[in-house]
Amino acid sequence: MLHLINQHRLSGISKGELATHFGVSKKTIARDITNLSSCGFPIYEDQDMDRGNQVFYYFTEGYRLPDYTLNYEDILSLSLASKLWEESGLVTADSIKGILTKIETKLDKSILKFYRDVQKALISDSTGTLSDSDSMPEKLSLILKAILNYKIISFDYYSVQNQRHSHKEVSPLAIKYFNHNFYLAGYYKKIDQVIVFALNRMDNIKLGDRPQHEVDFDSKTYFDSGFGIYTGEVFQVKLQFFPPTSD
Numbered sequence: 001m002l003h004l005i006n007q008h009r010l011s012g013i014s015k016g017e018l019a020t021h022f023g024v025s026k027k028t029i030a031r032d033i034t035n036l037s038s039c040g041f042p043i044y045e046d047q048d049m050d051r052g053n054q055v056f057y058y059f060t061e062g063y064r065l066p067d068y069t070l071n072y073e074d075i076l077s078l079s080l081a082s083k084l085w086e087e088s089g090l091v092t093a094d095s096i097k098g099i100l101t102k103i104e105t106k107l108d109k110s111i112l113k114f115y116r117d118v119q120k121a122l123i124s125d126s127t128g129t130l131s132d133s134d135s136m137p138e139k140l141s142l143i144l145k146a147i148l149n150y151k152i153i154s155f156d157y158y159s160v161q162n163q164r165h166s167h168k169e170v171s172p173l174a175i176k177y178f179n180h181n182f183y184l185a186g187y188y189k190k191i192d193q194v195i196v197f198a199l200n201r202m203d204n205i206k207l208g209d210r211p212q213h214e215v216d217f218d219s220k221t222y223f224d225s226g227f228g229i230y231t232g233e234v235f236q237v238k239l240q241f242f243p244p245t246s247d
Contacts, residue, residue, distance in 0.1 A: 012056030152208040159200040171212035174219040187215045
């Protein structure tokens with residue numbers, strides 16, 4: 001809101017325009033302006049009879065909001081934080097959406113596209129605290145870069161069953177946060193399937209030069225058909241218990 005007022009510091013921006021932009025009522029805008037003024041921002045309002053008797057907001061003469069920019073690392077951190085905030089249950093999804101909508105107004109087109117692409121690539125649906133890992137931000141950043149640039153990745157993956165690492169090369173498709181960990185859904189050409197990898201078991205991740213394989217993949221459909229993080233074809237199972245067993 002501050003940046004919209006700053007952008008229209010000469011002509012002013014109306015209460016109605018702000019309400020439409022943020023999808024809220026004029027009463028909410030008036031309350032937010034009051035709160036911002038109480039925080040020290042020199043905002044004043046003027047009822048312009050020549051423009052339909054509307055209320056317009058301005059900064060006092062001579063005041064200009066300092067410009068700021070967000071880089072790609074800032075956007076990645078913001079995107080991950082918004083997912084984890086929502087998962088914690090301490091902040092509602094609507095509150096986060098409102099905050100991010102306001103931030104979007106200041107992003108240039110390339111950064112805004114990157115931000116929206118990151119939001120699409122990140123999926124989450126469970127509560128919990130992410131396990132501590134110094135390498136996790138680096139892993140996430142590299143994988144998201146591959147997803148957004150349609151590149152393959154290679155990595156060494158630790159198998160709990162075999163208790164050893166094996167080398168994998170996959171087309172990364174989406175990242176999901178579930179039950180204290182991040183998971184990668186990727187197309188593994190060797191077996192011609194999309195499978196899930198736990199990021200905390202991925203090491204030596206490298207971004208490849210070759211483009212991803214063409215895969216018909218919808219993240220929502222894929223994960224909606226899963227049990228926990230495990231996915232597959234949905235089928236019905238019938239269980240029959242005999243009296244001796246049911247005891």
